[in-house]
Amino acid sequence: MSERVEVHQNILDKNERIAEENRSLFEKKGIFVFNVMSSPGAGKTTFLVETIKRLKDKYRIGVIEGDVSSKVDAERIASTGVPVVQVNTGGACHLDASMIQKALTHLPIDNLDVLIIENVGNLVCPAEWRLGENLKVVLLSIPEGDDKPIKYPLMFSSADILLLTKIDLFSYFNFNIDQVEKIVRGLNSNIKIMKISSITFEGFDEWLNEIERRIEEVRK
Amino acid sequence: MSERVEVHQNILDKNERIAEENRSLFEKKGIFVFNVMSSPGAGKTTFLVETIKRLKDKYRIGVIEGDVSSKVDAERIASTGVPVVQVNTGGACHLDASMIQKALTHLPIDNLDVLIIENVGNLVCPAEWRLGENLKVVLLSIPEGDDKPIKYPLMFSSADILLLTKIDLFSYFNFNIDQVEKIVRGLNSNIKIMKISSITFEGFDEWLNEIERRIEEVRK
Secondary structure (H helix, E strand, C coil): HHHHHHHHHHHHHHHHHHHHHHHHHHHHCCCCCCCCCCCCCCHHHHHHHHHHHHHCCCCCCEEEHHHHHHHHHHHHCCCCCCCCEEEECCCCCCCHHHHHHHHHCCCCCCCCCCEECCCCCCCHHHHCCCCCCCCCCCCCHHCCCCCCHHCCCHHHHCCCCCEEEEEHHHHCCCCCCCHHHHHHHHHHHCEEECCCCCCCCCCHHHHHHHHHHHHHHHHH | CCCHHHHEEEHHHHHHHHHHEEEHHHHHHHHHEEEEEEECCCCHHHHHHHHHHCCCCCCCCECCCCCCCCHHHHHHHHHHHHEEEEEECCCCCCCCCHHHHHHCCCHHHHHHHHEEEEEECCCCCCHHCCCCCCCCCCEHHHHCCHHHHHHHHHHHHCCCCCEEEEEEHHHHHHCCCCHHHHHHHHHHCCEEECCCCCCCCCCCHHHHHHHHHHHHHHHC
């Protein structure tokens, strides 16, 4: 094994241990956690703002915002009134479990039902790093094109839910939904696939039903 | 310095050495090289197909296609008739100089004027890895949103040319071009910014003039 591969494996092993610590803490505190991943610009923050607005009267929500740089996303999330922590990775292309562990010290974890983690916009790196979450949600926006699951298979094979976002723009693009569904199900037979728009709110009822069902399953 | 940081630095140093070897080889052979980077789905491949169609009668072009997985992009490029090599990084989030060095053995480098490198779709990692190129081109598509330069500054501060792609869709999105230009010029005062569509071909003449000027500058 090369030095590089060995160090990478050591780092991933350490990440798994900390992810497991996070997982135990979330379980003990009764917090349901989901990790939201996608390319830059697939619409994660807009989608989360609309989701939080619709869930915050029912659940006590906290958010960890991951970005290489800036706090623009945290400010947008904060406008919903829920507690949010911005993590700037300072160059790193993904969040890891230790960043989550540190960020948790800035959240009221004794008073949370749901923790949402918005990962760095990247369709490659975040897929490798478990954070201690219950659920992985990946967004693929219609403008990105229907070839993404073939080109970035790990992200789609490791997600629990795939949201096809910006579906309101469907008629402007040459995007074959049937083919994407077929390829993604070939990678991951258990994945739930939904179509959604954070502008027209198409698909939001189905998404909210699904996430509430998952939250209740873990919390009961 | 932590073990992780040190190993990363060693790897980057090694990459610089190989990038320099690539650079010398390109200079010796009189090949102009540009490295095209963006998020997944910003339109790199479609843009390159249209660029190659318009340049291939004037220059002998070769292409290196970088993807985590699959050969779909190489097949699209091959349809233009120019020689192309697909590099699958097998998980890695960017191309590095040694991947380019190996790929060159599969290209007719004694009979090339221009080498185009299409990097892995990723707005974070590829920015750190010099390949030996003359020019870095970054694409930002209108559907991705105007906050990307703030959130992924290294990519925009290290590029020579920024192409705002899918400009034909401008009226469907809330994208502030003036603000993007201001932020990007704040990061990088030398960057050339152009608007382009690979569907309506808006901006193509300006892009072709610019790239031909840069090619001639290096080759004379």
